[in-house]
Amino acid sequence: MTGVRGPVGLEELYAEHYRSLVRLAALLVDDVGTCEELVQDAFVGVLRRRSAWDDPARAAAYLRSAVLNGARSALRKRRVRERPVPAPVRSGEADDNRHVLAALRSLPDRQREVLAMRYWLDLSEADIASTLGISAGSVKTHASRGLAALERVLEEER
Amino acid sequence: MNVEDRLRDAMRARAAEVEPGDRLDAIGTRLDAAPSRRWRRPAFVALAAAAVIAVLVGALVIVNRDDGGRDVRTVDDAPHVDLAQPAEAIWPLKSGGTRYDTAEAAAVGFARDYLGLSSADLRNGDAAVSPVRVEVAGMVVVVEQLRGERGWWVTGSTADGVRVARPIAGETVGPGKVAVAGCAEGSGGPVRMEVRGDGVDAPLGQGESLSSSCDFAADLAGHYPAVGHGAVVAWARDRKAATVVRVSFEPRAQPLEAMWPIAATAVRFDTPAAAAESFAKDYLHIAEPGAAGTPVEVGDATQVPISRMTVHVRRLTAEAGWWVTGSEADDITVEKPEAGGSYTPDEEVAGCAGVAAVGIGLQYDGSPAFGLGGIQTQNCVYHGLPADQRPHPVAPAGAVVVAAVDDQLRPLRATVVRVRIPPSAPRLTGAELAEVAWPPTGFDRPYDTAAQAATQFALDVLGFRAVAGDPVVRRISDVKATVTVRPTDGGPETRVSTVRVDGRGWLATGADADGLVIEQPTAAGAVDVNGPATVNGCSVSAVPPTLAIRDDAPNASPLAEQALGAEPDCRVTATVTLGRRPSTRYGTVVLTLEDPLHQVVQAAAVRIAFTAGAPAATTTTTIAAGPPADALAEVSATEPEVAAERWAATVAGDEVLRVVAHRPVGELPGAMEEVDLRQPYGGPVTTVTVRRSGDQWWAVAATTPNLLVDEPASMADVATPIHVTGRSQAFEAQIVLQVVQRGQVISETAAMGGSSELQPFSTDVAVPKATPGRATLLVLTRSAKDGSVAEVTAVPITFR
Numbered sequence: 019m020t021g022v023r024g025p026v027g028l029e030e031l032y033a034e035h036y037r038s039l040v041r042l043a044a045l046l047v048d049d050v051g052t053c054e055e056l057v058q059d060a061f062v063g064v065l066r067r068r069s070a071w072d073d074p075a076r077a078a079a080y081l082r083s084a085v086l087n088g089a090r091s092a093l094r095k096r097r098v099r100e101r102p103v104p105a106p107v108r109s110g111e112a113d114d115n116r117h118v119l120a121a122l123r124s125l126p127d128r129q130r131e132v133l134a135m136r137y138w139l140d141l142s143e144a145d146i147a148s149t150l151g152i153s154a155g156s157v158k159t160h161a162s163r164g165l166a167a168l169e170r171v172l173e174e175e176r
Numbered sequence: 177m178n179v180e181d182r183l184r185d186a187m188r189a190r191a192a193e194v195e196p197g198d199r200l201d202a203i204g205t206r207l208d209a210a211p212s213r214r215w216r217r218p219a220f221v222a223l224a225a226a227a228v229i230a231v232l233v234g235a236l237v238i239v240n241r242d243d244g245g246r247d248v249r250t251v252d253d254a255p256h257v258d259l260a261q262p263a264e265a266i267w268p269l270k271s272g273g274t275r276y277d278t279a280e281a282a283a284v285g286f287a288r289d290y291l292g293l294s295s296a297d298l299r300n301g302d303a304a305v306s307p308v309r310v311e312v313a314g315m316v317v318v319v320e321q322l323r324g325e326r327g328w329w330v331t332g333s334t335a336d337g338v339r340v341a342r343p344i345a346g347e348t349v350g351p352g353k354v355a356v357a358g359c360a361e362g363s364g365g366p367v368r369m370e371v372r373g374d375g376v377d378a379p380l381g382q383g384e385s386l387s388s389s390c391d392f393a394a395d396l397a398g399h400y401p402a403v404g405h406g407a408v409v410a411w412a413r414d415r416k417a418a419t420v421v422r423v424s425f426e427p428r429a430q431p432l433e434a435m436w437p438i439a440a441t442a443v444r445f446d447t448p449a450a451a452a453e454s455f456a457k458d459y460l461h462i463a464e465p466g467a468a469g470t471p472v473e474v475g476d477a478t479q480v481p482i483s484r485m486t487v488h489v490r491r492l493t494a495e496a497g498w499w500v501t502g503s504e505a506d507d508i509t510v511e512k513p514e515a516g517g518s519y520t521p522d523e524e525v526a527g528c529a530g531v532a533a534v535g536i537g538l539q540y541d542g543s544p545a546f547g548l549g550g551i552q553t554q555n556c557v558y559h560g561l562p563a564d565q566r567p568h569p570v571a572p573a574g575a576v577v578v579a580a581v582d583d584q585l586r587p588l589r590a591t592v593v594r595v596r597i598p599p600s601a602p603r604l605t606g607a608e609l610a611e612v613a614w615p616p617t618g619f620d621r622p623y624d625t626a627a628q629a630a631t632q633f634a635l636d637v638l639g640f641r642a643v644a645g646d647p648v649v650r651r652i653s654d655v656k657a658t659v660t661v662r663p664t665d666g667g668p669e670t671r672v673s674t675v676r677v678d679g680r681g682w683l684a685t686g687a688d689a690d691g692l693v694i695e696q697p698t699a700a701g702a703v704d705v706n707g708p709a710t711v712n713g714c715s716v717s718a719v720p721p722t723l724a725i726r727d728d729a730p731n732a733s734p735l736a737e738q739a740l741g742a743e744p745d746c747r748v749t750a751t752v753t754l755g756r757r758p759s760t761r762y763g764t765v766v767l768t769l770e771d772p773l774h775q776v777v778q779a780a781a782v783r784i785a786f787t788a789g790a791p792a793a794t795t796t797t798t799i800a801a802g803p804p805a806d807a808l809a810e811v812s813a814t815e816p817e818v819a820a821e822r823w824a825a826t827v828a829g830d831e832v833l834r835v836v837a838h839r840p841v842g843e844l845p846g847a848m849e850e851v852d853l854r855q856p857y858g859g860p861v862t863t864v865t866v867r868r869s870g871d872q873w874w875a876v877a878a879t880t881p882n883l884l885v886d887e888p889a890s891m892a893d894v895a896t897p898i899h900v901t902g903r904s905q906a907f908e909a910q911i912v913l914q915v916v917q918r919g920q921v922i923s924e925t926a927a928m929g930g931s932s933e934l935q936p937f938s939t940d941v942a943v944p945k946a947t948p949g950r951a952t953l954l955v956l957t958r959s960a961k962d963g964s965v966a967e968v969t970a971v972p973i974t975f976r
Contacts, residue, residue, distance in 0.1 A: 032200050041191040050194055057196075061203045076273050118186035126463075137180065138187045154921060155828060155965070162963025169179045 060084035129164030257404035258375030265329035275327030283310035314417035335417035337361035434499035444497030452480035526559035538562035613683035630659030630672035633684035691716035727758035820851035823875035904929030
């Protein structure tokens with residue numbers, strides 16, 4: 019009778035999103051341990067938020083949003099604590115990839131997040147807009163500016 | 177490999193390195209261990225509220241912090257309602273995620289979950305055509321489908337025998353109390369009344385009427401939200417049903433002392449540092465403001481150092497939290513205007529700055545982010561006008577911002593002065609000023625300098641017998657100057673306003689003097705040649721002034737002249753009838769003070785247009801209310817330029833195209849205007865035509881000379897694919913065609929026209945998602961600099 023969809027199971031939600039969200043966070047925050055904590059916090063949040071928990075699509079959007087907020091917060095606190103943040107260097111990672119990721123992490127929050135969702139999660143503009151709470155036009159703008167800035171940073175490093 | 181491919185590769189490589197362990201148990205453990213976070217809800221809602229209000233008022237009021245942030249929290253002594261809720265709907269809560277497929281289900285859910293009735297008994301339901309009235313649990317529940325929202329929504333209910341006369345549905349209530357009145361039949365106990373806020377469990381205000389008669393009334397005192405919606409609930413005497421009326425809470429006005437946070441949002445700051453940090457980041461838009469330093473108490477106020485500024489914050493009576501009242505950059509002082517004083521946007525801002533250039537801006541309360549106009553300093557001194565040159569003040573208060581800026585005019589730190597902005601006469605663009613300025617168009621005496629124009633204006637129009645010495649010229653901007661003239665050396669001063677128009681040199685636009693001013697008619701105002709003209713002003717002189725109305729015919733006597741009597745205070749009023757018809761289109765209203773020999777020694781003047789128009793009331797009644805049929809989007813405003821900006825914001829996202837000029841068009845005064853918009857850093861101009869309907873202005877067309885659409889015609893009936901032809905000139909010849917329907921971009925296509933000159937383009941735009949009804953075709957270009965929308969042409973269309 020009602021249009022309410024039944025609550026999705028935790029296992030189902032976990033299986034579908036946990037790994038990809040940790041990897042999303044890892045694009046924004048270098049420390050994988052922190053990333054896992056962020057994502058676990060997001061799951062705890064969605065479980066406590068009954069309204070988000072009821073709807074699988076809404077739960078996924080909530081998780082994405084919570085992870086992005088958590089990553090932003092972690093980066094901000096880290097910037098305050100230990101500025102400047104050195105670019106992470108890992109063995110086995112190709113130089114170009116390392117430069118690209120470092121450049122990505124140097125972008126403003128919104129640009130970085132839009133690019134991560136667009137090129138890692140392959141989300142539509144509408145989904146990105148919904149996750150970030152901005153308009154689709156703004157998503158385009160941030161993506162365009164982010165790519166341009168990324169290109170500029172990479173050019174400068176040559 | 178392009179940058180997108182490189183980015184994808186880098187992401188894949190990074191993701192391949194990250195292999196999370198199985199942490200499902202860890203989540204369960206954290207869930208059990210975590211303390212209840214129910215206290216966080218108000219803060220979360222408040223931050224969401226800030227974001228929503230930012231959109232509503234067009235302001236960039238984003239408090240970019242999560243609820244676990246270091247020290248920024250909203251203060252919880254004021255209730256915060258869920259601003260995501262549609263204005264019309266009481267139930268379900270939009271943020272709750274619940275949606276109902278049928279009206280009956282919505283009504284039952286409302287009775288059970290909103291009103292808490294234990295046995296919501298569905299008895300009847302009408303046909304599923306919105307709105308539906310559903311009988312449930314002794315109530316008739318009104319359930320509707322809302323535009324843009326999925327499912328069915330409860331918009332009100334009426335219990336058997338309980339009528340609420342006040343408030344009426346949709347009424348704005350508060351702020352301190354809500355008056356509820358009505359009639360409840362039957363017996364069984366007092367009538368209980370509640371005021372509820374969206375998403376707030378406990379009533380915000382409540383009371384009972386003990387009267388045994390049908391009538392009930394009470395003023396429900398409460399601490400109601402600064403903004404948002406809720407409902408008034410009047411219970412039946414047996415408490416088994418309720419009449420529920422949707423209401424809005426009255427937005428709280430901005431305190432006169434403080435510019436931040438915006439009072440009409442739910443955002444408040446519980447520490448001085450939090451207020452200062454948000455002020456730097458969200459009000460001034462400083463890119464990296466850093467963390468605030470240690471606050472220092474100075475009397476009632478607290479000073480917070482941040483980003484080479486001292487931000488002044490304090491608590492306000494009757495307001496929660498800490499409020500920003502101003503700031504001082506280490507190396508910028510503002511001498512004009514004074515903090516707390518009155519300021520009009522055409523006044524110079526002046527002071528001293530230890531930087532090569534400053535940006536000067538004016539931020540109206542609740543307006544979009546301000547622009548900064550760059551001004552060079554000379555030996556520390558700067559003076560100039562703020563970038564915002566709107567013709568009408570849009571708020572009664574705001575702040576003047578003088579900022580140290582980077583090479584792209586982005587603020588680094590700023591001295592910010594709180595000011596009152598009195599309502600003023602409409603301000604005119606340069607072109608409009610030139611139209612009514614003196615000498616008139618076609619007059620064969622352009623003046624090379626402002627001083628020449630002012631001197632001749634004083635002699636020919638103000639009635640000076642002579643102008644002594646060299647007039648003092650004060651340049652206000654590249655195109656404006658004030659010239660001080662005197663009839664004799666050491667005589668009283670009259671300031672003549674002048675404007676420079678390319679190709680015509682300098683023109684005079686009016687005059688005033690200390691203690692002598694004309695308030696009505698306003699600059700470029702109208703004087704009806706058929707009716708009496710009313711002139712108001714102020715003169716502090718002991719000598720009564722003389723009023724004259726002149727046309728621009730050389731050496732002609734005034735059309736009307738009258739010696740005015742003394743009135744209380746400084747008031748000067750006169751109603752005069754023109755003695756003859758003017759022989760020119762424009763003229764001047766002049767107030768003069770004369771010496772005992774009847775020589776003009778001081779004067780005030782405004783330039784006016786002579787009209788023989790119909791009474792204003794006739795004009796008003798010809799304008800219908802509601803959106804025009806060709807409105808480009810469902811956005812409107814009470815000011816034409818604001819309507820244009822709002823429409824542009826729907827196209828360009830949050831990248832604001834700013835007003836650079838506007839002008840009336842068409843035969844009917846006050847019915848239609850053209851507003852020129854441009855990006856803050858320049859670029860092509862988009863002209864938006866706005867039309868008034870009722871008290872609102874709506875965008876009905878947008879054009880740019882670089883994007884011309886020949887087909888489809890405006891308001892054409894179309895089907896997918898739409899054949900679009902025209903001519904364009906754009907960077908790398910690239911143009912974008914979008915189709916917008918109900919606020920959503922439902923199709924986007926790229927096309928190519930000309931790059932260095934207008935060249936034809938032709939393309940078919942497939943719109944598979946189109947539904948019958950109105951839509952808008954947008955042809956736009958994006959900025960090569962940052963990808964934002966640079967210019968746009970819009971064509972209203974209708975899908976068959």
